[in-house]
Amino acid sequence: MASSVVASARATQRGSLWLAPFDVIGVCLQTAVFLYIGVVGGILDLLSHAGQALLPMARINGVIEKAARAVAPRILADQRDWPILPVLASITILAPASVALQIVLIGRGVPWLLVCAVHHAVLLGAGGRRFAKVFSIKHNEAHRPKGFFRGPGKRLLRRYTEALSMFFYGNIFGLDYIHHVKVHHAEDGGPDDPQNSHGYDRTSTWDFLRYVGVRHLAVTLGFATPRWLRKHNRVRDARVFAVSILVFYAWVAGLLWLNWRLAMAVAIGPLLLSNVFAALASWLQHAFESRNTTDPIANTITLISPTEYLNEGYHLAHHYRSGTHWTELPQRFEEWRARNPGAQPIVLEGVDWVDLAVLLYVRRRLDLVAERWISAGQANVTLETRTALLRERLGGG
Numbered sequence: 170m171a172s173s174v175v176a177s178a179r180a181t182q183r184g185s186l187w188l189a190p191f192d193v194i195g196v197c198l199q200t201a202v203f204l205y206i207g208v209v210g211g212i213l214d215l216l217s218h219a220g221q222a223l224l225p226m227a228r229i230n231g232v233i234e235k236a237a238r239a240v241a242p243r244i245l246a247d248q249r250d251w252p253i254l255p256v257l258a259s260i261t262i263l264a265p266a267s268v269a270l271q272i273v274l275i276g277r278g279v280p281w282l283l284v285c286a287v288h289h290a291v292l293l294g295a296g297g298r299r300f301a302k303v304f305s306i307k308h309n310e311a312h313r314p315k316g317f318f319r320g321p322g323k324r325l326l327r328r329y330t331e332a333l334s335m336f337f338y339g340n341i342f343g344l345d346y347i348h349h350v351k352v353h354h355a356e357d358g359g360p361d362d363p364q365n366s367h368g369y370d371r372t373s374t375w376d377f378l379r380y381v382g383v384r385h386l387a388v389t390l391g392f393a394t395p396r397w398l399r400k401h402n403r404v405r406d407a408r409v410f411a412v413s414i415l416v417f418y419a420w421v422a423g424l425l426w427l428n429w430r431l432a433m434a435v436a437i438g439p440l441l442l443s444n445v446f447a448a449l450a451s452w453l454q455h456a457f458e459s460r461n462t463t464d465p466i467a468n469t470i471t472l473i474s475p476t477e478y479l480n481e482g483y484h485l486a487h488h489y490r491s492g493t494h495w496t497e498l499p500q501r502f503e504e505w506r507a508r509n510p511g512a513q514p515i516v517l518e519g520v521d522w523v524d525l526a527v528l529l530y531v532r533r534r535l536d537l538v539a540e541r542w543i544s545a546g547q548a549n550v551t552l553e554t555r556t557a558l559l560r561e562r563l564g565g566g
Contacts, residue, residue, distance in 0.1 A: 192383050217296070246313075252479065267288045267292075272431065301478065306330050312350060357488055358468060363388055363396070363397050364388045364448075366455055380448060395407055471517070480495045486501040515542065518541050519541055539556040
């Protein structure tokens with residue numbers, strides 16, 4: 170099944186050769202962003218390790234956690250969401266402060282690329298964890314019709330993370346609560362989903378970069394969603410999304426007029442970074458083609474890792490019951506598996522999404538992925554057989 174889908178996609182690609190220059194530009198652009206993240210992230214990790222060696226990080230984290238748990242019942246609608254508070258507090262303070270610092274340093278002649286990299290390091294956090302956590306909070310917020318907060322903040326802060334992300338992470342307002350919830354989850358990553366990754370050879374680095382730099386970039390730029398909304402007669406959502414696009418690009422144009430370097434650092438750079446993170450998540454969360462084409466959820470994989478923030482690894486369970494609170498996703502996953510005893514979901518233990526990307530596209534060690542495949546029915550299957558099964562579901566030869 171997978172090979173036939175890939176062959177069909179290849180034929181479609183050959184029939185659209187006029188797009189080739191745009192494909193190359195998109196792939197080269199996002200490849201440069203990957204390399205940039207690697208360099209900035211590597212330097213930041215070194216500094217982070219030095220800081221952990223010098224500072225009592227366990228004690229500091231313990232104090233922060235205690236404060237967040239104490240405050241949560243007073244300001245959050247569900248106090249189980251307390252882990253979001255330190256992240257939101259940090260980005261609310263650090264992102265505007267970093268922008269202000271840029272304005273000062275650029276005006277004083279400090280090398281622009283250095284200033285830009287420092288700002289992106291602030292947004293990324295060590296190991297990219299701050300960026301990933303903001304992404305996850307924004308994702309969960311989109312699935313809460315009434316938001317995270319209670320009291321006076323219930324209305325004012327309903328889409329706080331998404332609004333903050335528009336100005337500091339290059340994220341068009343509406344990509345989450347309109348595109349992700351009302352489009353992506355309506356299609357479950359199926360063939361009509363604007364960000365679907367069907368038909369790509371998942372063993373191909375070129376196809377991976379083409380997905381990131383062309384198909385998903387169209388979603389990030391706001392081009393793909395309106396087409397789906399118009400097709401499905403979602404008039405109100407289309408209008409709201411159109412206004413969001415106008416506001417976002419007016420913001421970018423204003424920054425460009427003020428100072429193009431500032432615009433590159435504050436808006437355009439974060440937009441490309443956000444596209445990489447979101448595309449990587451979309452590609453990997455639906456990484457293995459299912460033999461059951463009638464159930465898009467079966468394409469969705471599950472990662473069991475202690476480092477996964479807000480249980481993001483339980484993506485199959487999230488698609489199964491998208492309104493489930495993140496603390497209950499493991500329970501929902503077991504419920505789905507009980508209702509589908511004949512299914513063979515991809516469940517990997519001991520890896521996170523970055524680990525999976527490195528194993529598939531940098532180290533190219535599908536056997537190491539197969540070692541971590543702990544789905545029911547695979548315990549007594551040889552490693553060679555499991556590797557072959559995964560390779561087949563990747564869609565490559």
